[in-house]
Amino acid sequence: MTVTDINGWRFALVGTPNSGKTALFNALTGSRQKVANYAGVTVERKAGVLQTPSGRRIDLVDLPGTYSLRGRSPDEEIARDVILGRLASEAPPDFLLCVADATNLRVALRLVIELKRVQRPMLLVLNMIDIARRRGIEIDLDKLSAELGVPVVTSTAVRRGGIDDLLRRIDDVASQPTTTIAESTWTTPAIADLRAAQREADRVIKAAVGEPARPDTWTTRVDAVLLHPVAGMVALLLLLFVMFQAVFAWAKPAMDLIAAGFEMLGAMTVTVLPEGLLQSFIQNGVISGVGSVIVFLPQILILFLFILLLEDLGYMARAAFLMDRIMGGAGLHGRAFIPLLSSFACAIPGIMATRVIDNKRDRLTTIMVAPLMTCSARIPVYTLIISAFIPDRQVFGILGLQGLVMFGLYAIGIFSALAVSFVANHFFWRESATPPFMLELPDYKLPQLRSVLMNLYQRAMAFLKRAGTTIFSMMILIWFLASFPRPPLGATEPAIDFSLAAMIGHWIEPVLAPIGFNWQISVALIPGMAAREVAVASLGTVYAIEGGKEAAEQIGQVLAGKWSLATALALLAWYIFAPQCASTLAVIKRETGGWRWMIVTFLYMLALAYIAAFITYRIALALGWG
Amino acid sequence: MPTLTAFMTDIDISARADALGTPLGLAQRGFSGLIRAIEVDGDHLGVSAAEIERRLLELGIVEGAAVEILHEGPVGRDPIAVRVNNTTIALRRREAMAILVA
Numbered sequence: 096m097t098v099t100d101i102n103g104w105r106f107a108l109v110g111t112p113n114s115g116k117t118a119l120f121n122a123l124t125g126s127r128q129k130v131a132n133y134a135g136v137t138v139e140r141k142a143g144v145l146q147t148p149s150g151r152r153i154d155l156v157d158l159p160g161t162y163s164l165r166g167r168s169p170d171e172e173i174a175r176d177v178i179l180g181r182l183a184s185e186a187p188p189d190f191l192l193c194v195a196d197a198t199n200l201r202v203a204l205r206l207v208i209e210l211k212r213v214q215r216p217m218l219l220v221l222n223m224i225d226i227a228r229r230r231g232i233e234i235d236l237d238k239l240s241a242e243l244g245v246p247v248v249t250s251t252a253v254r255r256g257g258i259d260d261l262l263r264r265i266d267d268v269a270s271q272p273t274t275t276i277a278e279s280t281w282t283t284p285a286i287a288d289l290r291a292a293q294r295e296a297d298r299v300i301k302a303a304v305g306e307p308a309r310p311d312t313w314t315t316r317v318d319a320v321l322l323h324p325v326a327g328m329v330a331l332l333l334l335l336f337v338m339f340q341a342v343f344a345w346a347k348p349a350m351d352l353i354a355a356g357f358e359m360l361g362a363m364t365v366t367v368l369p370e371g372l373l374q375s376f377i378q379n380g381v382i383s384g385v386g387s388v389i390v391f392l393p394q395i396l397i398l399f400l401f402i403l404l405l406e407d408l409g410y411m412a413r414a415a416f417l418m419d420r421i422m423g424g425a426g427l428h429g430r431a432f433i434p435l436l437s438s439f440a441c442a443i444p445g446i447m448a449t450r451v452i453d454n455k456r457d458r459l460t461t462i463m464v465a466p467l468m469t470c471s472a473r474i475p476v477y478t479l480i481i482s483a484f485i486p487d488r489q490v491f492g493i494l495g496l497q498g499l500v501m502f503g504l505y506a507i508g509i510f511s512a513l514a515v516s517f518v519a520n521h522f523f524w525r526e527s528a529t530p531p532f533m534l535e536l537p538d539y540k541l542p543q544l545r546s547v548l549m550n551l552y553q554r555a556m557a558f559l560k561r562a563g564t565t566i567f568s569m570m571i572l573i574w575f576l577a578s579f580p581r582p583p584l585g586a587t588e589p590a591i592d593f594s595l596a597a598m599i600g601h602w603i604e605p606v607l608a609p610i611g612f613n614w615q616i617s618v619a620l621i622p623g624m625a626a627r628e629v630a631v632a633s634l635g636t637v638y639a640i641e642g643g644k645e646a647a648e649q650i651g652q653v654l655a656g657k658w659s660l661a662t663a664l665a666l667l668a669w670y671i672f673a674p675q676c677a678s679t680l681a682v683i684k685r686e687t688g689g690w691r692w693m694i695v696t697f698l699y700m701l702a703l704a705y706i707a708a709f710i711t712y713r714i715a716l717a718l719g720w721g
Numbered sequence: 722m723p724t725l726t727a728f729m730t731d732i733d734i735s736a737r738a739d740a741l742g743t744p745l746g747l748a749q750r751g752f753s754g755l756i757r758a759i760e761v762d763g764d765h766l767g768v769s770a771a772e773i774e775r776r777l778l779e780l781g782i783v784e785g786a787a788v789e790i791l792h793e794g795p796v797g798r799d800p801i802a803v804r805v806n807n808t809t810i811a812l813r814r815r816e817a818m819a820i821l822v823a
Contacts, residue, residue, distance in 0.1 A: 162779040162780070163779050165775070167772075167776075198807065199807055199808050200807075201781040201786075201805075201806055201807065201808060202779070202780065202781045202808065205779075205781070286771060286774055286775055286778065289775060289778040289779065290778055290783060290784070293778060293781060293783040294783065294784075294785070297783070297785070297786070297806075306807065314809075315791065318791065318792060318802070318809075319792075322791075322792040322802060323792070324793060324794065324795040324798075325795070327795065328795045412811070415811075416792075416794065416800060416802060416811045417794065417795060419794060419799075419800050419811075419813070420794050420795070420796035420797060420799055420800070421795075421796060424796075429800070429811075531768060531773055531776065531812065531813060531815070531816045532800055532811070532812060532813050532816075533776055533777070533780060533810065533811070533812045533816065534810070534811045534812075535780065535808060535809065535810055535811075536802055536809040536810070536811050537809075538809075
């Protein structure tokens, strides 16, 4: 929280993972935040201001989900330190709102019993009470409160009016004068304490909760298929395949529309502006540069839509269950599946999501291989080259050859991530310390449309902002490099041959020639360091300036005429591995706390990229595709 | 007892199983019963036995709770998804060996 009223009340939301704590936080503060089902998604500190019915403003902190105050991961340590008032930067909360999933009280009540020892005033919030009632779970609130010695209130975070009771209770609490808080008697619970607390929780449940004979049959029935050893794996693979086909097929109309729009804009500048440097800058530098990146927005949105829906549904933890042994063979933890799957959208959120992995080595391995997963920024590069060089043909009657190549590129990315982590575990870590895989599989819940759309909107804005800032400034740089110095009067060669870009390109070309890259590619790779997709725009700019006005619009056709198939395939191979993203490297540095692992990641990826491109190029040449 | 278990061999496990129950890690899908004891027989993959026991307890796996194996993983029937009272927990068979059931 940045603005804190000195005399104001400070409340903290505490709860186990999957208690719906984040949804409740959103409902209370109206803040925008991710709502998901995977255990431990609340990795960052979230704070907001809530307004009670009587108009009081209360600061609310959403603490990371935790099963106890032991602090076995950095997230849980934060939760513990805030509650105990150990953080120097943060005043301890005056009041704890302990959130529990009403359909799943055992684990939550054990946490409540532990929290009581902290001696802070507390309110137990039974969230998702509507689902509990529908399932026939009868909770005697008065009895529960009496047995626990903690006041209890119910809520339904995702429904309008579902938090009215809770707000009234918060108002009651806040209208009392601040009481002096007793000294905490909390100590790290011993095994015996945990056992005793769980037994006490079970006793309370027996006294106050009537559970139905047959609990949630819906989740059980769906899981019978989705967690089936054969059907479940088929479903998972099918899902991934549909995801990537959808990224291609569904996005096409929208992409065509965007491309046509930028084409029109480009044509307009030609009629409005006089021929010369300014026209070249606006048309080739700005419009064709930014346009060739924004055109991929529909694909990125579709991919994120899938990931967000699967998270909110509760499928992500199931995917971890199905993949645990397969990933375990490569030395990765089942929990690494979620960060790695997120890395398909972008390695940056993926790397940040590795915070749910509490073992340091596991986390480090996952961080290092996350950039190998095919992120959405590679899509522009892949799409451009595939559409220019791979014929749009059907194979086996139903599958498009282009989609199949794309699928293959994704598969190689996944395979190499597993291979790298296998090598890391067996040759560098030696005694591999894969901690136990223990994970709650939350009941399936229908995703909240509003929350999914809100998240999707945020992703779109983040992408456009990137396109508008980093990528835009890179485009200007590459246009400048490609345009200056101007060719001498009377020169017959294309203008770009005299430019700085050509000089740089020619300078690094000898290094990249063995893998089939010409100087234009060499030039494009440099700004591509800012963000992978920039390479496409850079190629667009380089070839537009070289080839004239029409070239920028038909970059794919130009490439098909200028490159051999071997070069195109080598570039695809390069892009599977190359550490072509400065922001990813920056995040690795931040998350691992130093330069060391960032440099290691950069170098190993660069080496793999060069080797892969070299082998691909040589094989393609041998096959006569040169 | 905890010091003893550290030295136990496979034969001891079967002796222990007779007294308290069978390890959940050996049970098949469809098994349902009650948790009799939790006894982690040693450190595993760099995690101490005490820590594994704590984590099991924190997920609500405690003596007296009803368990049912709902699902098995696709490779080597591992991990397993276990219904513990009203919660579904996924864990590997290796750790489930510590949960003695009957």
